[in-house]
Amino acid sequence: MSYRLLKNMLPVNDEEKKILDGDVKINRKLYMAEETDIINAKLLLKKGKLISVRPHTRFIDFPPHTHDYIEVVYMCLGSSVHTVNGKQILLSEGELLFLSRRATHSIKKSGEKDIAVNFIILPEFFENSLAILEDDTSPLKKFILDSLYLDKGPDYLHFKVANELCIQNLVENLIWTINNDVKNKRMVNRATMELLFLQLLNHTDSLYYDNPEDEAVVKVLKYADENYKNGSLCDVANMLHYDVSWLSREIKRKTGVNYTDIIQAKRLSQAAFYLKNTSFKISDISLMVGYDNVSYFYRLFNAKYGQSPKRFRDCK
Structure with a gap:
């Protein structure tokens, strides 16, 4: 991180001074309503704001808690140890940790040169901010956003x-x-x-997984993004050395749909893109996205979009 940013985070703040002077617990009033373990966005965000950032409080263990917002932790310098739903995570300099609202989160005491910042983000920010991705129905993108915004999928x-x-x-x-x-x-x-989201979607190989199920599903979704025309479940299972039946069950359990549904949704969204943005013949588009039978393509497209490919193109 640039020193220009870092220099504002290194000095000990008022909350940390009290900890160094002998406070042995965090001041819960700064974060939570009485008798709850839920960190309240209203206490951390200015009125009308959807996103804010604050340095993580050092020199003390932060006890188990949940959030009524989405938290993103970025490690600016040093490292910190987090526990999410009982699983320990070492967050090193330059790494990002996205936490869903259902995650129970605690942090071990960090030292003076362990600088992290917490992004406090209301779900509405993602709803309003990701317009650039609206036409990208990437199943991988959906899986990641669902885990954060809709509280499905992994907790972090x-x-x-x-x-x-x-x-x-x-x-x-x-x-x-x-x-x-x-x-x-x-x-x-x-x-x-x-x-940032577009770049993270390009670097899912940098995602760390604490269980093989999440890793398997993300790999399959990435494969579907790139091989929607011809890629079969057997192909990806063989390539990744997974049992086909097990992989099929995990895809359904984690995403709510089966592999065929994922491929079909990707093909049709790609066809819609071609219809809106090119002058390719509809029969050629059908072949380009993986449908040899043009009549079958018409039926599927009409079922998804409520109109024929030709009418869809004419209405663009």
């Missing part, structure tokens, strides 16, 4: 992206923009988050 996403310069720059830009008075601040924040 750990991206080991310390060596990805573009991602590091985007995170630093987001921190800078949130903390400073800049023109078109809300639009800049949304655009930066959109670009």
Whole structure:
């Protein structure tokens, strides 16, 4: 991280001074309503704001808690140890940890040179900020967003992206923009988050998994994105050395749909893109997305979009 940003986080703040002076517990009033373990976004976000960022409090264990918002932890310097639903995670410099609202989260005491920031993000921010991805019905994108926004899928996403310069720059830009008075601040924040998500989707090989089921499903979804025309479940199972029956069950359990549904949705969304953005013949588009039988393609397209491919194109 650039020193210009880091220098503002290194000094001990008032909360940390009290801890160093002898406080042995966090001041719960700063984070939570009475008699709850839910960190309240209203206590951390200014009125009307959908996103904010604050340094993580050092020198003390942060007890188990949940959030009524989506939290993203970025490790600026050093490292920190997190426990999410009983699973321990070492977050190293340059890495990102996305936490869903249902995750029970605690953090071990960190030292003076262990600097992390927490992004506090209301779900509405993702709803409004990811317009650039609306036409991209990537099943992998849906899986990741569902886990955060709809509380499905994994409880956390750990991206080991310390060596990805573009991602590091985007995170630093987001921190800078949130903390400073800049023109078109809300639009800049949304655009930066959109670009960050696009880059993270390009680096799912940097995702760390704590169980083989999540890893398997993400790999299959990435394969479906790239091989929707001809890729079969048997092909991907053989390539990844998974049992086909087991993989089929896990896909259904994790995504709510089967592999054929995933492939079909991707093919049809790609066909819709071609219809909107090219002058290719409809019969050629059918072949390009994997349907040899044009009549069958017409039936599927009409079932999904409520109109024929020709009418869909004419209405663009």
